[in-house]
Amino acid sequence: MSLQYIHTSARRGLEPGKSGFCCVARDRDLPGDLEKELEKLSRYEHIPGKSSPVILRHLALSSRTGNYHILTCLRDSGTDYSKRNNHIAHHLAFSEDEIPFLPDPATILLFWNGWKDSWIEPPRILQERDQFQIGDLDISAEVAPIDFDSPIETGNPRDAAFSFEAGEEHNLAHHFRNKLLTLPASQRWDVPFTNFILTSDQPTQFLWRGNWKDRPLPFEFEGPADKVSIFESRHIIEEQVPEEPEDVSHRITKSAPKVEIPDELTRADRKRPKRKWTRRRLSDTLNLTLACLAILCCGTIAYLLLDFGSPPEPEEPQSPQEAPTSDPSDPNIGTDKSLDPRQSWASLIDSDLLYKNLELGLGVAEELSSIGEPKPLQIAKTLSAVRDAVENQSSDSIAIVPVPSSLVQSDTSQWFLDADFTSAIKSLDVLLIPESIIPFFKEPLASNPIFEPLREHGPFDRFIPEDTILSIKAVRRAARDRLVQNGIDAITAAEEYRKQWQSLSEDEIHHSILNLETSFELSPDERYLAQDSSGLLISPTQVEISNHIRTLYERFILRRVSSFITSPEFRDALITANQEHNTAIEQARSIYAVFATARALSEPMATKLENIRDQWRETFIRDDLMEETMINFNLERMTSRKRNLSTLQSQFSQNTLADLDSTNLILDSIEKAEQSIQAIDSDSEWALLVGNP
Known part of the structure; x- marks a missing residue:
C-alpha cells in the first residue's frame, strides 16, 4: 500500500500547534522518519518574471524503516491565508515490494488523477478513498511528438542533463516516460529523475534532470566532463567543438591542489576514542582495586569491634493488651496518635473510609508530604476536588476533575488509576478519560445519543485506547448514516x-x-x-x-x-x-x-x-x-x-443544513480525538468525568 504526505501553507496544520508551511494531510501509517525526510523534500521556488513550473520527480530514499521510491508533484498553489505565495508538495511513497506491480514512475506522475493542486480542506488523516489505485491512471490523453535527445545508450540509462525553454517541463516528463518504456520492466524504477531541478536539490540524486536555458544554478548542472553533456531541446549538436588552447592562468588553476572541506563533526564523532589496555594501565587499575578492598575490610572490622564492646539496651516487654489495634468499621480510624502517618494512611485505605474521613486524610497526607512522600497528598487533594464536584453538580450534568499524571499508570495496552486512589472512589459515578476527548462529554456533543458507545468504554478506573477507537469508529458511522437520510442531492x-x-x-x-x-x-x-x-x-x-x-x-x-x-x-x-x-x-x-x-x-x-x-x-x-x-x-x-x-x-431543507453542520462538527471532533488518543504518552493530561449526562 502506498503512503502519502501533503505539505502546503495553512492556518492550521495536522500536528497541533503547527501553522504556515507544514503537513496538512498524511497516511496514518506513515513512519516518523520518512515523514521528516518528505518534509525536507517539499521545498519549492517561485522565480520572478517566469511562470511557475510543475515539478515531477522520482527519488530513491533509504530510512530506518526501509527503502522507498518517492514520487513528488510540486506546483504553485496561488496565495495562502496570509496572502503570501503558496505551493503544494504531494508525495507518494512506494516500498520496494510494491514496485514489480506498478507501471513506470513517469506514468504515475503524469496520469494519476489523485495529485492535489491545492488544499482547502481542514487538516486530516487520509482515508481509504484517497489511496493510490492503478485504475485511477488516465492515459487516454494524446501527446504531441517530443524532440529531446535520448538518455539511453546501448539499452542502458546514462547520466543526462536537459536544457529547454520555460514551459517545456511537461514535455520533458513525457520524454522521460517514453524512454523508460523502452527499458525492461525491472529497470524502469532504477532511474531517479526530475523535469526541473531546484537550487535546493542535490544534482547527484538524479540521473536525468532538466533546467531552463540560461538559468543559473549554485552547482554544476551538466555533471563531470566524462559524463553526458547537456541535451538541447529542438536542437542536436552533432559536431565536436575543437578545444580552445588553455591560457597560463587556466593551467595554473588546473594544476593547483584541491582542498576538501570536511563535514561538520557529529556528537558521536566528537567522543573520545577508547583507551587501550596497556600493561601499565592494567597494573594501576589492580592496585587501586586492592587499596579500596583493604579500606573496606578495615572499616568493617572496626565496626564489629565497636559493636561487640557496647552493652545491649534492656528491652521492655509489651503485653498483647497494650499493642495498638484498629477496627476497620470505626469512623474515626486513623485518629490514634500512637500510629505513625504511614500506618494511619494505610488504615484509611484498607478500610475504604478515606472518602468519608477526607479531612482526617488530608491531615495525614500533609504529614507524609512533609517527610518526602507526596503521593498521598495528591490523592487526598484530587479526592477533595471530586467531592466538591459531586456536591455542587445537578442530577443531569457532569463535572470534569483534573487528575495528576503521577496517579495514572500504564502497561502495554491500557492506562489505569493508582490502586489507592481507585479504592477511594470505587463507589462514585466517575470515569477516567484523557483531557483530549473531554469535548465529547460537554455540550453540544454531550446530549447527542450517537456518543453513547464512547461513554461506555470499560471499567471506570482504566482507559483502553483500542476499545475507545473502536467506539469512535462506531460514532463516525452513526453520524454519516444519520446525515445520508436527508438524501444525497440535498446534502450535496x-x-x-x-x-x-x-x-x-x-x-x-x-x-x-x-x-x-x-x-x-x-x-x-x-x-x-x-x-x-x-x-x-x-x-x-x-x-x-x-x-x-x-x-x-x-x-x-x-x-x-x-x-x-x-x-x-x-x-x-x-x-x-x-x-x-x-x-x-x-x-x-x-x-x-x-x-x-x-x-x-x-x-x-x-x-x-x-x-x-x-x-x-x-x-x-x-x-x-x-x-x-x-x-x-x-x-x-x-x-x-x-x-x-x-x-x-x-x-x-433547513433540517438538512442543520444536520450537515452538526455532522461536520462531530466528524471534526472525532478526527481530533482519534489523533489525540493515538498520541497519548507519559506526558498526556488526564481527568475524571464525574456524573453521566
Whole structure:
C-alpha cells in the first residue's frame, strides 16, 4: 500500500500547534522518519518574471524503516491565508515490494488523477478513498511528438542533463516516460529523475534532470566532463567543438591542489576514542582495586569491634493488651496518635473510609508530604476536588476533575488509576478519560445519543485506547448514516451552499457593503446577505445589489427630505438619482451626488449625513474610471453569488443544513480525538468525568 504526505501553507496544520508551511494531510501509517525526510523534500521556488513550473520527480530514499521510491508533484498553489505565495508538495511513497506491480514512475506522475493542486480542506488523516489505485491512471490523453535527445545508450540509462525553454517541463516528463518504456520492466524504477531541478536539490540524486536555458544554478548542472553533456531541446549538436588552447592562468588553476572541506563533526564523532589496555594501565587499575578492598575490610572490622564492646539496651516487654489495634468499621480510624502517618494512611485505605474521613486524610497526607512522600497528598487533594464536584453538580450534568499524571499508570495496552486512589472512589459515578476527548462529554456533543458507545468504554478506573477507537469508529458511522437520510442531492446542495457562503463572506466587497449598512444603522435582518439562526438567507428572492443600494438611499433621504436645505443643486441631484441607471456603479455615483449636495438642518443629522457620505465614497467612488469599473464588476459578481445561493437554498431543507453542520462538527471532533488518543504518552493530561449526562 502506498503512503502519502501533503505539505502546503495553512492556518492550521495536522500536528497541533503547527501553522504556515507544514503537513496538512498524511497516511496514518506513515513512519516518523520518512515523514521528516518528505518534509525536507517539499521545498519549492517561485522565480520572478517566469511562470511557475510543475515539478515531477522520482527519488530513491533509504530510512530506518526501509527503502522507498518517492514520487513528488510540486506546483504553485496561488496565495495562502496570509496572502503570501503558496505551493503544494504531494508525495507518494512506494516500498520496494510494491514496485514489480506498478507501471513506470513517469506514468504515475503524469496520469494519476489523485495529485492535489491545492488544499482547502481542514487538516486530516487520509482515508481509504484517497489511496493510490492503478485504475485511477488516465492515459487516454494524446501527446504531441517530443524532440529531446535520448538518455539511453546501448539499452542502458546514462547520466543526462536537459536544457529547454520555460514551459517545456511537461514535455520533458513525457520524454522521460517514453524512454523508460523502452527499458525492461525491472529497470524502469532504477532511474531517479526530475523535469526541473531546484537550487535546493542535490544534482547527484538524479540521473536525468532538466533546467531552463540560461538559468543559473549554485552547482554544476551538466555533471563531470566524462559524463553526458547537456541535451538541447529542438536542437542536436552533432559536431565536436575543437578545444580552445588553455591560457597560463587556466593551467595554473588546473594544476593547483584541491582542498576538501570536511563535514561538520557529529556528537558521536566528537567522543573520545577508547583507551587501550596497556600493561601499565592494567597494573594501576589492580592496585587501586586492592587499596579500596583493604579500606573496606578495615572499616568493617572496626565496626564489629565497636559493636561487640557496647552493652545491649534492656528491652521492655509489651503485653498483647497494650499493642495498638484498629477496627476497620470505626469512623474515626486513623485518629490514634500512637500510629505513625504511614500506618494511619494505610488504615484509611484498607478500610475504604478515606472518602468519608477526607479531612482526617488530608491531615495525614500533609504529614507524609512533609517527610518526602507526596503521593498521598495528591490523592487526598484530587479526592477533595471530586467531592466538591459531586456536591455542587445537578442530577443531569457532569463535572470534569483534573487528575495528576503521577496517579495514572500504564502497561502495554491500557492506562489505569493508582490502586489507592481507585479504592477511594470505587463507589462514585466517575470515569477516567484523557483531557483530549473531554469535548465529547460537554455540550453540544454531550446530549447527542450517537456518543453513547464512547461513554461506555470499560471499567471506570482504566482507559483502553483500542476499545475507545473502536467506539469512535462506531460514532463516525452513526453520524454519516444519520446525515445520508436527508438524501444525497440535498446534502450535496447544502455542502455547496456552505462552501459558496464561506467564499462570499471572505470577499472584500462583502465587507465594504457590511460597513456601509452599519453606517445606515440597519438591523442584521435587513442586510443584503442577512441570515437566520440556521444560516439560510432571509431574503433569497432579493438578489440585485443595485436595488439594495437604492433602498438604503430611499430610507435615509426620501423619508427625511424636510430635514435638508432644498438648494437647486440638491433638487437636481434628487431628480438624477431617481432615474433608471444601467449599472450599479452609475446608480451609486448619482446617489453620492445627493449626499454631496445635501445640507442638514440639525447638528445630529449633519453628523449622520457626513458619516454616510464618507462611507459611500469609500465603497463606490473612485477618481480612476478603471477602478470604478472593477467595483462594478465586483458588485455584479456579488449579485451572481447571491443568486447561486438562492438557487442552492431551494434544493434542501433547513433540517438538512442543520444536520450537515452538526455532522461536520462531530466528524471534526472525532478526527481530533482519534489523533489525540493515538498520541497519548507519559506526558498526556488526564481527568475524571464525574456524573453521566
